[in-house]
Structure formats: C-alpha cells, structure tokens
Amino acid sequence: MASQIHANQILDCKGLACPMPIVKTKKAIQVLEAGHVLEVQATDKGSTADIQSWAKNTGHQYLGTVQEGDVLKHYLRKAGPHEAKEEARYPHTITAGELMNKLEKGERMTILDVREPAEYAFHRIPEAKSIPLGELEDRAGELDPAEEIYVVCRTGNRSDLACRQLAGKGYRNVKNVLAGMAGWTGPTESDE
C-alpha cells in the first residue's frame, strides 16, 4: 500500500488459530464506537474468508485486507444505528449518475470523501479528496468555497451530516451525492 491506513483501534490476533481471531474481533467491536474502524492483525490464513462472512452476517462493514509479510491486516468498520435513521436532510443533492456526467464533461469541481481513511484507501472515486467526517470541523478550511463541492460517503448519510456542517460554516456550493459509493458505478481507484 502506498499510504498507511488509519484505524481507530488495532487488535493483535497474531499467532492465534481459529476460532480466536473472530472471537476477539467480536469482543473488540462490541466496545468500539459506531463508525470507527478496527484493524485486526492475524496470521491465520483462514481468517480472511471467515471475517468476510462474519461481517456479512452481522452487518458490520468489511473494508478489505492488506498483507504485510506473514501478517494479514483486516479492516472492519462498525455499523452504527444512525446510518439507517432518517433525519432532517440537507436539501441540495445530486445522484451518483448525474455526478458521473459532470465528471465526464470535465467540469471543475471538488469531490469530498468523508468516509474513514481505510474505506477511502480501498475504494474511491478518482481524485476525490479525503477528509473524514470527524476531522471536517478542523479541516474545512482546506476546501475552496468558490468551487462546486460534491460530498460522498458510503450511503449518503455521513455526507448528509458533512453538507449541513459545511453549510453552517458558510459554504454555498455544496451538494450531497446520493446514494454514496453504494450508488457509484463509475471508475474507482485504490491505494493498491
């Protein structure tokens, strides 16, 4: 990987045989904050397929796995209850398809990706800028208010929060991309 993937917590399962990596992962994710990313370090080769199946069955998001020597680093994002909740929505939206048309026309714009760095590292729209939602408060100044800003996350929920936050700071040209990366069928890139 070209860059270090940021995780909120690292769980060491090196040298442990099945079922311990999953048993420990389950315990760790129970106390993790929703939306945070857990990095599970394991040496058991079977852990990759097992962690994917486990995440699918439990609703947590499996982001990907990076191998470094003998160590497998699995990245998981804890699903949160707010992701499914409907709140007062930011009114200015654009569909992923419309955004793709604009990109194809070569329009100048900023695509802001507010997901966790680990999610961004594995799968993102080319040239998207990464500022995780949690850092937006401090880093909003990196954005050019004159440019159209399209905010993207996984499903359109975190980006909705980000849009409202930016609007509160006086940014006018901000649109939420629906339905996030889940609706994006255009080109993507990763650090791999």
Add this chain to the structure above:
Amino acid sequence: MSTKKGLQAMTAKQLTQYVLNKQELFILDVRNESDFQDWKVEGESIRIVNIPYFDLLDGVDAAMEQLPADQDVLVVCAKEGSSKFVAEQLVEAGRETVSYLEGGMKAWSEHLEPVEVGRMKDGGVIYQFVRIGKGCLSYMIVSGGEAVVVDAVRMVDVFEDFARDKGVRIKHVLDTHLHADHISGGRKLAERTGAVYWLPEKDAGEVVYAYQKLEEGHDLTVGKTTIRIQPLHSPGHTSGSTSILVDDRYLLTGDILFIESIGRPDLAGMAEDWVGDLRHTLYARYKELSEELIVLPAHFGKITELGERGKVAARLGDLYRFNPGLNIQDEAEFRTTVTEHLPQQPNAYQEIRQTNMGLLTPDEEEQREMEIGPNRCAVHDK
C-alpha cells in the same frame, strides 16, 4: 453409537471407517459457507449440516436443534480449533457425546487408507492407497521383497512406513503423467528410498530434475518373480499419459479412464489438440486390450465409486458398458463433452503443475493450501 461420553477426538482414520462401513454419522461442519460449498466430507451414510462457528459464538442452540437423537455427532472445521470450541459447547449444552475431527479438513485431505486390491500369479500383491478426502489413488505393487509405487501423493512417509512393515524395498517410483490436481510425492519418495523415478518424457516438459523416461516397450520387473509392468502410451489427459499393465491383469489408467467418467484434456491448456488423442486411447487403444483387465484409476470423483473396503476398481469390459465417457459414439458429441461445460478446474492447478516440474518449491504449508478442495480431473465431476 459410540459408548464414550463427553468430548471425544476422532481421527481421520476413524472417520474413514465410518465412510467405508457405511456407518451412520451426523456431521456439523463449522467452516464458512464458501469453504463448505467447495468441498466437504462425503459418504452414503453421512448427513452433514453447515453452520459457521462464528454464528455460534453467542450460543449453540441453532446447532443443538439440528442434532439427531440417535446418531453419533462429529464437528468438523478447517484445522481443528473451531470444531473443538463448538463441540465443547455442545457438551456443555447437554449433548452427551460429541466428537471433533482431529486435525480438521487438513488431516482429512491428507489421510491415506491402504486397501489390498488383488494378488499376482506369482504371489505378489497390489495395494491401492485411497486418499479419501481428496479422491487421489496411489498404488504399491509388492513382490519378492521389492516394491514399485505408482502415482505417489506427497505424504511419502505413508509409503515408506508401509514398505517397512511389509519388509520390502521400494525399487521404482512411477508417475503415469504430470499431475495437475495434487502435488506428486514421486520424486521425493525416490530420493528418500534410493529408487529410480520414472516419468513420461512428453509430460516432463520443463522439468528441472533427472528422471528415467517411462516408455512403451520398456518393461519393468519387481521382485525375483517376474511381474511385468508394461507401460502403454495412452495420451489424452496429457500428451505423455502412460498406462501401466501389471501382470497382464491390472490396468493402471492414470487420469485417462475412471470408473464413472473419463479424463479431461484441458488442464495443460491443450484441450483442442488432445481431444483426438483421448478419443483414440479410449475408443481404439484400450479396446484392443482384454475385457477381463481390472481398471485401477488414479482418481475417483464420487464417493459411490468406492467399492468393498474402499477399493476403487472395475472390469474394463464393464466400463465399456456402463461408463458414460466410453459410450459416446458420435465424434463431434465426444469433442463437445470433453471440451465444453467442463467442471471448474482444480484449485491452483497451474502452480501444482509447476511444482511437479520442480519450477516452484512451496513449503509444506503452501503445498497444503494449493491442494485444498476436490480433484476435479474427470469430465463428469461437478
């Protein structure tokens, strides 16, 4: 029913006895769904249910509901840890006796069961080694204090120990062809026992080691009594594929002819070129041989191919009547059958071929990984 109580270990050898004796057994396979779909323990008397261990972390109620009241219960996973973990909980939840598979599917894949296939005219014996979890068959022909091993799998200790028990010296080691579904133990066995290693020249391709050419017309003998081991060039699965005729009675067909199917020609990327060879071998070359020959293949595809005590064998004449692969009279239809809609190719078959040529030297753990799953060498395997 087992009479022991509590948590019990079951070895791959004991599980083999359940399969061969058609003894009823309930298996709870706790691997993830995709590994289970790919490959599992099979047997006519075995009932198997898949619930991944990670779905049983909060309690085993879902599994308890499935357990039959009057059958032995075995929990199986990839290596052992998870099955022991689940089996312990089943005992805690009130199930009187629960076994786990010692060494898991890894041990199951590596277990070899020796079976006597028959006797020679001069008193020699031919043994078949059934690798029941993977479907590979190896052979040892023993006579007058000497032995020949054919299509040895990589667990070479089994052959060495067996020869020691029988008080025989392994003199020759043969591969009928360059295998694509499993790693050959032929070369290693020959090195460790001082035997001569034989391989068909046309399959040797880029091999990086020394070998003797297994050629038609070049008979081998074993023991003081003469048991002719006659190679017979029978291409089609590979271009070098060679059958071994032992004592004018047993025909070791390699991966050309199986009991319920025939070999596939595509594993070396040459399906189109080799179809004609395959057809000629099966419909002309073998046709000239005696119908009384006992066919001994290098694989079985389905558990139903296992006969008495696990033996995989059939009269050539019977195969000409019942094997679907020998009953496709139309040449175009034959071509379609063996080149289209073939089953998925064996796991890592390209790497396995390179390993068998000596171009790759994976360690033991990597070899295991490469061999995971069924053999899928036959046209009709699914």
